Amino acid sequence: MKFKVTPYHSNLIKDKQRLSAFYEGISEYAEELNNLKNEEGLINKVVYDLGCGSGVLTYFASLYFQGVVGFEKESKIASYATENLKDYDNAIIIKENVLNLEGLQKADLIICEMLDTALIDEEEVLALNHFLPFKEDDGIVIPKEVVNFVEPVNMQRNNICWEDEDYKPNYEIIGPSLKYSEINLNEKIDENFSSNLELKIDKDSIFNGIKITTVTLITDKIVLGPTPMFNPPLFIPVDEIKVSKGDILNLTLSYKMGGGIESIRTVIN
Ligand SMILES: C[S@@+](CC[C@H](N)C(=O)[O-])C[C@H]1O[C@@H](n2cnc3c(N)ncnc32)[C@H](O)[C@@H]1O
Known part of the structure; x- marks a missing residue:
């Protein structure tokens, strides 16, 4: 067709x-x-x-x-x-x-x-929240769930960017991936996200950014990671600090789902 x-x-x-x-x-x-x-x-x-x-x-x-x-x-x-x-x-x-x-x-x-990483720039968050009352009690939403991961990075960019087919930022991952949020799309989404995250560092380096990766459960059995047009990894610069292997950093990450990248705030505690 x-x-x-x-x-x-x-x-x-x-x-x-x-x-x-x-x-x-x-x-x-x-x-x-x-x-x-x-x-x-x-x-x-x-x-x-x-x-x-x-x-x-x-x-x-x-x-x-x-x-x-x-x-x-x-x-x-x-x-x-x-x-x-x-x-x-x-x-x-x-x-x-x-x-x-x-x-x-x-x-x-x-x-x-929902195709924008961590739903941050996803205008359809409002649309789904508005329509959930029009779903039968035994009905379902596809996709079912959005799961977000964060990694500390050393990156050579000082503005927010996505990695896609046309643009690959230069970066190094300097600590393990942390699952930091799970969003059930069958329930009303609380658009305001804020959380204190503990990021482990496993390399002596300069920590100056985070990489966010979103994985979507289309259903319980079908899982979709980033694809060329769906949830490209998102890079967010943070205040630069020198770090050593074994350090643990406390990062407060907040944003508004559907609020766009302008709503992102990061604070290292
Ligand atoms: C990612 S695009 C289309 C995705 C579609 N599933 C496809 O495969 O082509 C999202 C679409 O949602 C529409 N949209 C966003 N918010 C909407 C709303 N509140 N009411 C109706 N359409 C909306 C946009 O205009 C856009 O065309």
Whole structure:
């Protein structure tokens, strides 16, 4: 199937690891409900895809479920998604900011792709929080959970940056990875994150940054680490200090999920 897309959504579609993980997650849920198939071979369940973009995940859901709705606030992208799904009677695209919607029928599956590292620059945090009341009690959200890790680094940059295919920052990891937060996407996300973290150092070096890596549980069985378009590792500079092997540093890290990189604060205690 050929999709009409913007350049940004085209890059999203080319990211095969991302697409296959979501496809498998949606298929896995459909498999569990296989006995509810109607005469047309579709499962009588309602699916919402929040921020559907080109509609590619809406399309995956439409292969299995009877009532699939993709929501997209940007007119041009919504019109592409409508065009892309025109042959699927069981799927519709609604051009609307989901934050403006109230009183909807409850969905059995809510798809809400969260693709920004640690959800910091992820505008869909608000969208999912707003839509959780429109999920059936036994319904699910895909992805299920976001897990974040932090590593102390010596980096040759003094501003916040992401590592992706076009840009690889120069850095050295100087201590072990620490799992510092787990966010259950089936519950309302508390957007304000703040935590005191103990970072171990295993090398004599200059500590001047942290690397954040996000791993997403699409479902319990499907785990997706960073891919070209999904959760690229994030580098955050911190006040520079000389460190020795065996040191333990206390770092307070805070940010607002959905608040953007401007909301990040770091303090070494
Ligand atoms: C990462 S992109 C698209 C991802 C999509 N799953 C795909 O594979 O193409 C996220 C989309 O969510 C849309 N979006 C963000 N917040 C929204 C909101 N509150 N209501 C509707 N759409 C929203 C953006 O316009 C953007 O097109």
